[in-house]
Amino acid sequence: xxxxxxxxxxxxxxxxxxxxxxxxxxxxxxxxxxxxxxxxxxxxxxxxxxxxxxxxxxxxxxxxxxxxxxxxxxxxxxxxxxxxxxxxxxxxxxxxxxxxxxxxxxxxxxxxxxxxxxxxxxxxxxxxxxxxxxxxxxxxxxxxxxxxxxxxxxxxxxxxxxxxxxxxxxxxxxxxxxxxxxxxxxxxxxxxxxxxxxxxxxxxxxxxxxxx
Amino acid sequence: xxxxxxxxxxxxxxxxxxxxxxxxxxxxxxxxxxxxxxxxxxxxxxxxxxxxxxxxxxxxxxxxxxxxxxxxxxxxxxxxxxxxxxxxxxxxxxxxxxxxxxxxxxxxxxxxxxxxxxxxxxxxxxxxxxxxxxxxxxxxxxxxxxxxxxxxxxxxxxxxxxxxxxxxxxxxxxxxxxxxxxxxxxxxxxxxxxxxxxxxxxxxxxxxxxxxxxxxxxxxxxxxxxxxxxxxxxxxxxxxxxxxxxxxxxxxxxxxxxxxxxxxxxxxxxxxxxxxxxxxxxxxxxxxxxxxxxxxxxxxxxxxxxxxxxxxxxxxxxxxx
Numbered sequence: 001x002x003x004x005x006x007x008x009x010x011x012x013x014x015x016x017x018x019x020x021x022x023x024x025x026x027x028x029x030x031x032x033x034x035x036x037x038x039x040x041x042x043x044x045x046x047x048x049x050x051x052x053x054x055x056x057x058x059x060x061x062x063x064x065x066x067x068x069x070x071x072x073x074x075x076x077x078x079x080x081x082x083x084x085x086x087x088x089x090x091x092x093x094x095x096x097x098x099x100x101x102x103x104x105x106x107x108x109x110x111x112x113x114x115x116x117x118x119x120x121x122x123x124x125x126x127x128x129x130x131x132x133x134x135x136x137x138x139x140x141x142x143x144x145x146x147x148x149x150x151x152x153x154x155x156x157x158x159x160x161x162x163x164x165x166x167x168x169x170x171x172x173x174x175x176x177x178x179x180x181x182x183x184x185x186x187x188x189x190x191x192x193x194x195x196x197x198x199x200x201x202x203x204x205x206x207x208x209x210x211x212x
Numbered sequence: 213x214x215x216x217x218x219x220x221x222x223x224x225x226x227x228x229x230x231x232x233x234x235x236x237x238x239x240x241x242x243x244x245x246x247x248x249x250x251x252x253x254x255x256x257x258x259x260x261x262x263x264x265x266x267x268x269x270x271x272x273x274x275x276x277x278x279x280x281x282x283x284x285x286x287x288x289x290x291x292x293x294x295x296x297x298x299x300x301x302x303x304x305x306x307x308x309x310x311x312x313x314x315x316x317x318x319x320x321x322x323x324x325x326x327x328x329x330x331x332x333x334x335x336x337x338x339x340x341x342x343x344x345x346x347x348x349x350x351x352x353x354x355x356x357x358x359x360x361x362x363x364x365x366x367x368x369x370x371x372x373x374x375x376x377x378x379x380x381x382x383x384x385x386x387x388x389x390x391x392x393x394x395x396x397x398x399x400x401x402x403x404x405x406x407x408x409x410x411x412x413x414x415x416x417x418x419x420x421x422x423x424x425x426x427x428x429x430x431x432x433x434x435x436x437x438x439x440x441x442x443x444x445x446x447x448x449x450x451x452x453x454x455x456x457x458x459x460x461x462x463x464x465x466x467x468x469x470x471x472x473x474x475x476x477x478x479x480x481x482x483x484x485x486x487x488x489x490x491x492x493x494x495x496x497x498x499x500x501x502x503x504x505x506x507x508x509x510x511x512x513x514x515x516x517x518x519x520x521x522x523x524x525x526x527x528x529x530x531x532x533x
Contacts, residue, residue, distance in 0.1 A: 008253075008494075009253070009494050010252070010253045010254045010274065010494060011250060011252060011253065011254075012249040012250060012252055013252065013253065014252075015213060015214060015249060018213050019213065022213075037494065037495065037498075052249070052250050053250050053251075053252070053253075053254065053274065054250070054251075054254060054272075054273075054274040054275075054310055054311075056269060056272060056309065056310060057254055057272040057273070057274050057310075057490065060272045060490075061272060061490070061491070061494055064491070085250070086250070097309040099306065099309075100306075100307060100308070100309050103309055117309060118309065120231075121331075122305075122311075122312075122331050122332075122333050123247050123311065123333035123334065123357060123358065124238070124328065124331055124333075124356050124357055125238070126238065126243045126246075126247065127231070127236040127237060127238045127243060128236065128237045128240055128242060128243060129231070129234050129235065129236045129237070130234075130235070144242055144243060144246055146243060146246050146247050146250060147247070147250075147311065147333065164231075164234055165231065165232040165233050165234055166232075182246060184213070185213070185214055185242060185246045185249065186213065186242075187213055
């Protein structure tokens with residue numbers, strides 16, 4: 001049975017939960033979704049979603065509640081993760097704000113990407129646009145960008161999944177996916193399905209593996 | 213997947229343009245309500261200057277709300293309360309990475325257009341300020357910037373959504389440090405939703421039409437509320453929240469997050485209080501952690517409370533149409 005965790009600190013937790021449950025139902029998968037707010041819940045999950053929200057809040061709380069290291073350890077051991085918008089910022093090695101600049105904020109820092117926060121501007125500048133995401137098929141994916149960041153630099157192991165104009169909006173590094181938009185806000189669940197496939201493929205080999 | 217119910221055909225707020233090569237759309241219901249969804253399980257804090265905004269951001273607020281005076285001080289000052297100075301709003305905008313909201317007077321479309329122009333992330337059409345129009349609220353479908361509105365009951369909430377609000381909050385009784393009214397309003401809304409839910413499940417459409425007439429709102433929003441068993445937009449608690457336990461109680465009653473007005477910066481321990489309320493909101497269902505949060509503050513430093521039964525001015529009675 002699949003156990004998908006949603007980091008339940010802040011943000012659109014229920015929207016991700018609904019998307020995952022919808023995929024499980026349509027694929028006939030046995031599984032459950034649980035909110036992760038403490039170490040105990042973390043140890044029982046096969047994959048983790050870090051939702052959209054405010055990255056300063058999410059990073060601050062996982063730091064003050066002692067969750068940074070345990071989450072990082074599980075990710076280094078190969079646990080799949082999906083971070084959307086704020087979730088991507090929390091996963092990124094480095095981030096800065098387009099207007100305010102560098103702002104020290106606690107993050108997991110496991111993904112080899114540099115992210116610019118509030119990259120398109122403020123809420124007035126938020127938008128929807130059709131995206132090409134080849135791994136999800138030829139059909140366009142409706143991207144919802146809310147005070148969205150952009151990915152301004154990537155490491156050599158990071159695969160670009162989608163671009164909007166020249167800027168990178170979706171990436172994958174190993175078992176970790178990051179998007180600057182919100183797949184959980186739309187009916188289309190292909191990205192969540194892709195994430196569940198990564199988790200399924202990962203389970204047989206997820207027995208003890210050790211840090212490099 | 214979020215509800216888009218009640219969206220009017222081709223609202224004026226939709227902007228279609230090219231972002232370099234790509235066709236983009238701004239101001240859609242999905243983008244506006246979606247913004248509110250990102251605030252869920254978070255705390256929005258009232259601030260009156262950039263220093264307070266910094267404290268709020270560092271404490272983990274999901275947004276700040278800029279006012280000229282905190283609601284408690286609005287009560288004490290009397291007179292006419294208007295939107296904050298643009299100088300202050302712009303200074304907060306330039307120095308804050310989290311969303312910045314500001315309040316405008318009920319029905320004051322021009323004040324709201326000013327706030328949209330300077331670029332606030334959300335506008336609160338608020339009963340804390342002196343209403344400019346006693347009959348009508350702002351027609352929010354003309355704005356690309358999303359709005360939040362206060363409500364005391366389901367009818368008020370759905371009427372505001374019908375006018376284009378992307379988010380609802382309870383009114384409570386602002387500036388009192390007394391959470392009783394916020395609890396009352398949330399319970400009323402929840403109770404009325406339970407009734408709609410049972411009508412919806414019974415399949416009796418005519419009864420839903422009757423409910424829509426009583427609530428003075430369109431059928432579509434009533435049916436959607438019945439189907440969902442909750443408001444079709446994000447619903448926060450506001451009005452009188454002063455301690456971590458207050459915030460946890462509101463979350464336990466089923467709201468999506470909280471606004472704290474005077475409770476933080478009228479206390480004598482604002483930074484600790486802000487952090488403790490943020491913790492209590494996330495861990496509202498875990499009494500041990502709420503107790504830990506409550507331990508971070510000192511009751512001797514809480515804001516001075518006001519008895520709601522002795523108030524001359526009931527802000528919640530503004531803009532109920």
